[in-house]
Amino acid sequence: MRDSQATVRTLLTRAAAATLLALAAIPGAHAQQPKLKVGLMLPATGTFATVGTAISNGFRLAVAEQGGKFAGREIEFFTVDDESDPAKAPENANKLVKRDQVDVLVGTVHSGVAMGMAKVARDNNTLLIIPNAGADEITGPLCAPNIFRTSFTNWQPGYATGKMVAERKHRTVVTLAWKYAAGEQSVAGFKEAFEAGGGKVIKELTLPFPNVEFQPFLTEIAALKPDAVYVFFSGGGAVKFVKDYAAAGLKASIPLYAAGFLTDGTLEAQGDAAQGIMTVLHYADALDNPRNRTFRAAYNKAYKMDPDVFAVQGYDAAQLLDAGVTAVRGDMSRRADLVKAMETARIDSPRGPFVLSKAHNPVQDMYVRRVEGTDNKVIGIAIKGLADPARGCRL
Amino acid sequence: MDPVTFLIQSLNGLQYGLLLFLVASGLTLVFGIMGVVNLAHGSFYMIGAYLAFSLSALTGSFFGAVALGIVLSVVFGLLLEWALFSRLYHRDHLDQVLLTYGLILIFEELRSLAVGDDVHSVAMPDFLSASIPLTDTLSYPVYRLFMSGICIVLAMSMYVVIQRTRLGMRIRAGTSNREMAQGLGIDIRLLFRFVFAFGVALAALGGMLAAPVSSVFPGMGSQVLILCFVVVVIGGIGSVWGALLAALLIGFTDTFGKVLFPDYAGLSVYVLMAAILLWRPAGLFGRA
Structure with a gap:
């Protein structure tokens, strides 16, 4: 009994499938x-x-x-x-x-x-x-x-920020980023341009992704007293970092720079802590x-x-x-x-x-933006038509 | 490292450790004392943070939001225990893992539907938003010290309730032999329902208190989940003192690990766990 029922069901399924297939083939006639x-x-x-x-x-x-x-x-x-x-x-x-x-x-x-x-x-x-x-x-x-x-490329905003920070006459910088590809490549780009511009990265701090316990690093930065700080964070981590940086009193004494992701889509949550921060990115809402x-x-x-x-x-x-x-x-x-x-x-x-x-990869202008209210106001162009060096590419 | 920096880093370690205890304390109750493998603990933390966000917008006061949030999360815990967890005490741990993992996905999706996926901030009360200058460049946020204070009070009260009161005695009795305790006239079902609810409320409280500093964002629960389990395991399952000591150890290890061995910072906590478990397989205060 059970077997025959199963057979009937299989047959029905197959018949239905065949019909569907046949129907599906018809629209081909439209020659669209x-x-x-x-x-x-x-x-x-x-x-x-x-x-x-x-x-x-x-x-x-x-x-x-x-x-x-x-x-x-x-x-x-x-x-x-x-x-x-x-x-x-x-x-x-x-x-x-x-x-x-x-x-x-x-x-x-x-x-x-x-x-x-x-x-x-x-x-x-x-x-x-x-x-x-x-x-x-x-x-x-x-x-x-x-x-x-x-x-x-991660290199692009990093490199452009490095050039800008060197031009703003900062001589020593401490970097801080999550220890993963994006963070490391962004910092490498920053360092390349910043040191070519006469600056010196005195310490590269990293923490595991996506850890957000920044307090030990803020203490370290305060002890090292660099002219400026460069970071790579985004999303929830970016919000927390910007607020922690301000709460630790560092914002007043050591300017903070970053690839634009630090202040993109996060400004409402960052509030006052983000005001005045300068970042570089290939776009700005404003x-x-x-x-x-x-x-x-x-x-x-x-x-x-x-x-x-x-x-x-x-x-x-x-x-x-x-x-x-x-x-x-x-x-x-x-x-x-x-x-x-x-x-x-x-x-x-x-x-x-x-x-x-x-x-x-896009050859694009890298905009300097400064946080004002809940906007990243464009205040200039760090590098016009910046192309990634594409090291190792043989196209 | 000069002495001043060392002292400040120690303060960082202490403060982070206490915060970890706050978040892990609920898991000490639910996993440590009741023996339920609760992977959804991180979700309760996340729910707490989002409660702080939406309730403080609603009530206009952070502490109002926390008070209301605690009540809501106790009720939520009671419902959850009644509907789901009460069926799992006699089941295999694997069933508990399955249920609680499923809950993670459900809570995360519900959060996404209800509040969206944006990062939000929660304003801290004005009188706690100041910072105390420590050196000429560095200050310490008052709110962090406030959190540390709450954690110490919480650890003390948990210890007293569980180790020194009749209620705590009953809970411990229910854990070590459910049938026997029931036979002595203790309503274990009701008792555990409340213990579970308080576990949920503690996790939510952790989320609520952390919300002003950590902001509120998708996936925030999964970040704390693993560390909570590490705290409970290192401390010895079921021991409040153990959890506190473990949280502090992790706080210091993580802080100094990040500064002294930055390349291996991600490992330091787990190396500590492995070392402690080799030395004491049942954790610091656990009974093998």
Whole structure:
């Protein structure tokens, strides 16, 4: 009895499946261009969830502005939550590449995860656009024709801050950062420019990621009495550091400088403690150009919230893809032409127009911003058109 | 390191240790005394911090928020014990791990839906927001000293209640032999329900008090969870004194580890744990 029931059920299931397959085949008769499959691999949970959402929003906004189509091909999204877990990166990326057969992979925030994605992209020769993760290696030793980035390298804001701090006549600096790739590379960039400008990094302090017990380091900084301090922190850690720095009374005597992530998306929580802090980044919310104003208005209208630097990077990832797809009229098999078009594209970004370096990383202006109220006011440009040196890249 | 810096670093270690005790004290009750492996302890800490954030916006006063938050978290603890944890006392530890891990995911998702994923700050009361100058460049925030004071008071009261009162005797009796204690007429179910609820409230209190200095952000619970377990394990499961001593040891090890061996700072606490467990497998005050 049980067996026969099971057989009936199996038969029914198979019949249903066959019908569905047959139905699915019919729309081919329309002879419409197949959809362009975009795989968004971003964090939807955890510490970086807001960043993932901003990137996704930015990307989708740029697609919507083109009527949901690039070169006549409708965009179809496939999404995976990468959980910012490097251990799961190859598996997650393979889900999109092998199972969903996406035409392009877009992601992610965490550098370790992005490295895993880059490996999968290289192995399968899949087009990859990175909308945030700043690991120097990706557009350095690991650069590849099919790998692009629309954000920054960790080196870029660090280097630009180093130059600015040297120009402001500070002679000695203590650095403090989380001991992981982004922190170390940011500090290395800072040190390179700062010491070339005649300064001296007298001590490089680090703490394990994502530890936020800063008190021993503040004591150390107070004992060393440098002219200035350079740090790399973001998110919750950035809020805590800025408040602790002020509460320890150091803000009044030793100026604090940082890559812009220290004061991006965190100003409301940092409040008074952040006032006057100068940072360097390739974008600022308050950046005054027509492109940024229209972008911000459109984003605000679509999502009922203000965009941030991450939204811009996601938006530009879509713009870069559009430039390539449009140049080959939607024919993704013309990979060489597609890559060439993306390489030579001039992206009209809210951060100001940029082109890509040989290693496929933005060549961009680095803005000096100072915290006023809940805004990062742009007060100048640290370096115009800064390109990452892309050490080790053979493109 | 000159003597002044050494003294200030010792103060840092002491203060961090006490803060760790505050956060781990609830786990001492729930895991140490009741024997429930509660991975959701960090979530209670996170919930406390978010309660401080939303309630202080609502009531306009930080202490009002803390008072209300404690009441709410006790009620929450009672409900949780009644609905879920009371079914787990006789089960395998693995079942407890599964349930509490699931709770972490649920609480984190609920938080995301209710408050969003942004970083928020909680204003500290004005009279505690000052700093005391220690050297010409460095000052010490009064709020941190205030937290340390609360932690000491808390440690004392926990010790007195558990070791020196009839109530504490009953709790300990229930832990070492549930059936026997019940046979002597103690309502263990009710007792444990309240012990659990106070464990939750202590974790939440830790979150509430830490909120003004650490700010409020997604994933903040997971940062403290591991350290809490380290504190309870080093101290010896179930010992309040042990937990206090362990928290202080960790505070000092972490502080001086960061300054003296920066490259291995992430390891120092775990090296300490391994060394202590090799020397005393049941922890400092544990009975093997």
